[in-house]
Amino acid sequence: MSEMTHEHEIGPITVTDVTGQKTFVASKIPSQATIDEVVKYLLATMQQPAQDPEGRPLTYGVRSEREGRYLGGNERVGDSLQADDTLRLMPTVDAGRGAGG
Amino acid sequence: MAGLPYRLLAVLSSEAGIPIGEYPITPDWHPATESARFLALRQSKSLVGPERIVPVWDADGAPHLSGVQAVVCNGDGRDIPCDIPLAYFKSQVQSVSSRCIEEGKLKVGETFHYRIAAFACSAEEAADGPGQPQGWHVQQVPSSPLCGERPLKSFLGSSRLIGGSEETGDYPVFIPLSVLQQAEALKEEANVNETGGILIGYLWRDTESPEVFAEVTALVPALHTIAQSTRLTFTPATWDAVRAAILLRNREEVFLAWHHTHPSRFWCTCGPELQRHCPLGQQFFSSDDKSVHRTVFSLGFHTALVTGDRPLPDGGWEIVHALYGWRSGIIEPRGFYLLD
Numbered sequence: 001m002s003e004m005t006h007e008h009e010i011g012p013i014t015v016t017d018v019t020g021q022k023t024f025v026a027s028k029i030p031s032q033a034t035i036d037e038v039v040k041y042l043l044a045t046m047q048q049p050a051q052d053p054e055g056r057p058l059t060y061g062v063r064s065e066r067e068g069r070y071l072g073g074n075e076r077v078g079d080s081l082q083a084d085d086t087l088r089l090m091p092t093v094d095a096g097r098g099a100g101g
Numbered sequence: 102m103a104g105l106p107y108r109l110l111a112v113l114s115s116e117a118g119i120p121i122g123e124y125p126i127t128p129d130w131h132p133a134t135e136s137a138r139f140l141a142l143r144q145s146k147s148l149v150g151p152e153r154i155v156p157v158w159d160a161d162g163a164p165h166l167s168g169v170q171a172v173v174c175n176g177d178g179r180d181i182p183c184d185i186p187l188a189y190f191k192s193q194v195q196s197v198s199s200r201c202i203e204e205g206k207l208k209v210g211e212t213f214h215y216r217i218a219a220f221a222c223s224a225e226e227a228a229d230g231p232g233q234p235q236g237w238h239v240q241q242v243p244s245s246p247l248c249g250e251r252p253l254k255s256f257l258g259s260s261r262l263i264g265g266s267e268e269t270g271d272y273p274v275f276i277p278l279s280v281l282q283q284a285e286a287l288k289e290e291a292n293v294n295e296t297g298g299i300l301i302g303y304l305w306r307d308t309e310s311p312e313v314f315a316e317v318t319a320l321v322p323a324l325h326t327i328a329q330s331t332r333l334t335f336t337p338a339t340w341d342a343v344r345a346a347i348l349l350r351n352r353e354e355v356f357l358a359w360h361h362t363h364p365s366r367f368w369c370t371c372g373p374e375l376q377r378h379c380p381l382g383q384q385f386f387s388s389d390d391k392s393v394h395r396t397v398f399s400l401g402f403h404t405a406l407v408t409g410d411r412p413l414p415d416g417g418w419e420i421v422h423a424l425y426g427w428r429s430g431i432i433e434p435r436g437f438y439l440l441d
């Protein structure tokens with residue numbers, strides 16, 4: 001007798017940027033994926049920068065609208081997300097004179 | 102996701118024409134395609150379709166580019182091209198030149214020439230970024246940024262153009278005097294530190310033409326930032342607070358622009374005699390500012406208001422406002438209409 005593990009998939013999940021003017025729908029996300037893995041893929045798909053001008057990684061907070069909290073990068077999709085959830089990607093960004101002034 | 106099915110090389114040569122090297126570059130096409138999509142929105146009331154990037158060869162023909170075109174197909178099946186100049190690749194070329202300096206092929210401050218060469222390849226080969234993980238599916242939800250229709254001429258009749266000129270073809274942005282006064286008050290309150298906020302309002306379609314324009318209605322001060330003299334950090338809590346303010350106002354306003362200050366009078370150490378020529382007294386949009394704009398305000402209609410300082414002949418300083426926005430995929434200084 002062989003054993004088989006069925007990995008659940010989560011979706012659809014609505015994902016928006018800060019402004020709410022760029023909205024995507026993600027589906028069939030493996031429940032074992034981490035929030036960090038989901039964000040990494042979403043950033044590329046949404047054409048959101050992953051690095052600042054100096055090449056340092058940009059930090060994005062992932063806010064679950066249903067739970068009203070920011071999700072941790074190591075949380076598993078299966079533990080944190082439900083179908084029809086809305087996530088908002090909120091970056092930490094630096095403006096100002098910086099190096100370019 | 103539109104891209105150019107070509108491998109791109111930055112071809113650098115010295116001022117005397119001696120080859121320095123050829124370096125692969127992978128441009129960020131998002132600003133180009135968003136500029137094209139916004140141009141299409143301004144030119145047609147029909148739905149905006151998918152976009153593509155096509156090469157524009159220079160006078161010598163392939164493989165060298167004089168630029169590219171971002172082309173959007175509108176709902177009538179008509180292609181609307183947006184010309185993207187060679188300057189679009191400048192930041193990538195600057196990165197390459199830094200590498201050349203590290204390798205000893207260029208000296209700091211040395212002038213060089215560059216061309217961009219393009220060689221056909223498969224879309225997969227040209228793609229930058231991870232492929233879609235097996236089974237996952239992510240799709241953009243089509244939506245219009247427009248809030249409704251208003252007569253543009255009534256706004257033009259009660260405003261005056263500040264900075265820029267109509268020849269640039271920039272879409273009209275209307276900012277009330279009260280918002281600029283609030284920006285100045287925030288700057289003075291922050292004193293030596295930078296401060297900022299988000300400009301909210303409406304994106305309207307003209308009732309008599311396809312033209313689109315922005316009406317700024319309020320400046321929401323940025324809370325939960327980390328403010329220093331030369332840096333202002335917007336955090337996730339900042340964005341949360343702005344969204345909460347929009348919901349509380351309950352007027353269906355949208356994000357139009359962002360604002361921050363450059364307290365140049367505190368940066369300048371030139372002394373009264375030389376401060377008129379201090380580069381920090383010029384208005385500018387730093388590489389960090391561009392990064393914020395690209396990360397959060399990447400749609401074609403998004404703009405950025407900078408409230409800075411300008412030296413006066415008498416040794417004092419005055420507060421000045423400058424607006425920046427997307428033009429052909431590049432962030433440029435632009436004008437705005439001051440609403441009385």
